[in-house]
Amino acid sequence: MITRFTLYFTILIGSLFLLQACGDPALDDYSDAQFELTDQNGESVTFPDDFEGTPVVMGFIYTNCPDICSFITANVKKVYEELDDPADTQFILVTFDPERDTPDVLKNYAQSFDMDREPFHFLTGSPDLIEQFMERVSVRIQESYSKETEEGERLYFLNHSDKILLINENSELIFDYGGSMTPVNIITEDLEKLI
Numbered sequence: 001m002i003t004r005f006t007l008y009f010t011i012l013i014g015s016l017f018l019l020q021a022c023g024d025p026a027l028d029d030y031s032d033a034q035f036e037l038t039d040q041n042g043e044s045v046t047f048p049d050d051f052e053g054t055p056v057v058m059g060f061i062y063t064n065c066p067d068i069c070s071f072i073t074a075n076v077k078k079v080y081e082e083l084d085d086p087a088d089t090q091f092i093l094v095t096f097d098p099e100r101d102t103p104d105v106l107k108n109y110a111q112s113f114d115m116d117r118e119p120f121h122f123l124t125g126s127p128d129l130i131e132q133f134m135e136r137v138s139v140r141i142q143e144s145y146s147k148e149t150e151e152g153e154r155l156y157f158l159n160h161s162d163k164i165l166l167i168n169e170n171s172e173l174i175f176d177y178g179g180s181m182t183p184v185n186i187i188t189e190d191l192e193k194l195i
Contacts, residue, residue: 026172033171035133037094040107040122047092047123047133048171055194056090056167057187059179060139060160062097063109068162071180073113075164077120078184079191086119088195094123096141096160098130138176139163168194 035047048056059076061069073093080086095101101109101124110116124130134141139161146156164187166175175190 026168026174027176028173029171030136030167030173031171033136035125035129035136037123037125037129037133038103040103040110040116042103045121045123048167051090051092051167052171053169054088054090055169055191056092056165057191058092058094058137058165058167060096060134060137060163061093062095062158062160063101063105064097064157066157068180072162072164073109073115075179075182075184075187077113077115079187080119082184082188083191083195085195089191090119090121091115092121092123094130094133096130096134096139097158098124098127137165166190166194 030048031052033048037045037047039045057076057079059072061072063069076091076093080089080091083089095106103124106122106124107116110120110122115122125133141158141160144157144159146154148154162179162181164177164179164182165173166177166187168174174194175187177187
């Protein structure tokens with residue numbers, strides 16, 4: 001005789017197999033978002049609209065970061081370099097420190113990594129907009145240290161999420177990686193499945 005528990009358990013297992021057979025479900029869907037950002041050339045960019053139709057590799061950085069942001073940036077570039085056809089993908093790095101990371105600052109930062117060219121985009125925006133954007137993509141930021149110089153300038157460092165996102169051509173989040181520590185070949189292999 002089939003008990004109620006056995007029936008529910010069978011239905012649950014069957015549902016899991018069906019979900020697996022249908023492929024990995026999206027972790028999030030950004031297609032309903034609308035963020036007017038500014039790239040390193042001072043040009044307006046709308047996320048996700050301007051990137052729909054191609055996969056996106058997206059990292060989050062700030063240029064005054066003393067440690068992991070340079071690794072995140074380098075990993076995004078390595079993904080590009082390991083692809084057979086990188087022209088089919090967009091690569092985005094968004095700052096969460098818009099007060100210091102102006103388009104000019106981002107341009108210099110991009111140049112230092114030889115990434116001031118297509119298909120790389122370094123994005124910033126107003127503080128309020130960036131705060132909303134980071135909340136939407138679940139990037140957490142907290143000031144960890146601040147000091148005022150004799151000249152009255154405030155210096156500060158930020159603790160932040162360490163992540164790279166893989167977004168498909170429909171603006172759906174497919175994977176969320178540790179940005180500075182995930183082996184690049186894992187990101188590349190997952191991306192190749194979307195191209």
